[in-house]
Amino acid sequence: MDFTHRVWHVVRQCPRGKVVSYGGVAAILGTPRAARGVGQALQALPPDTKVPWWRVINRNAEISIRGGHGPILQRKLLEKEGVKFNRAGRTDWKKYGWDGVLRRPLDANE
DNA sequence: ATAGTGACTGGAA
């Protein structure tokens, strides 16, 4: 099983209404520095996938996709699950962070 | 094997 499939396997376990960072997924896989690789894996997802790719956001708790309707769709899907965004387009790790994922002690970001 | 690209990150400016 290659890296891409392992990423999908992990993301698929993210519960509804929760979010995880690219780095977080990478950490679960044992490769904390493979955040970009995680992004690559998600971009490779087929359009009819059942993997909750929208629950994966960047370290600032904001949507990292750029261009097209992608970012709008992701935000919509998250809000539909109860995830709220602040004025800066960011969500809250404290409230929606996936329990199975731990990050650095800073999490001081809103 | 080498080089370029990016849904990333942490640290410096």
Add this chain to the structure above:
DNA sequence: CTTCCAGCCACTA
């Protein structure tokens, strides 16, 4: 707080 920059990893040509 914002922008920049240099590593890092996987993928593709």
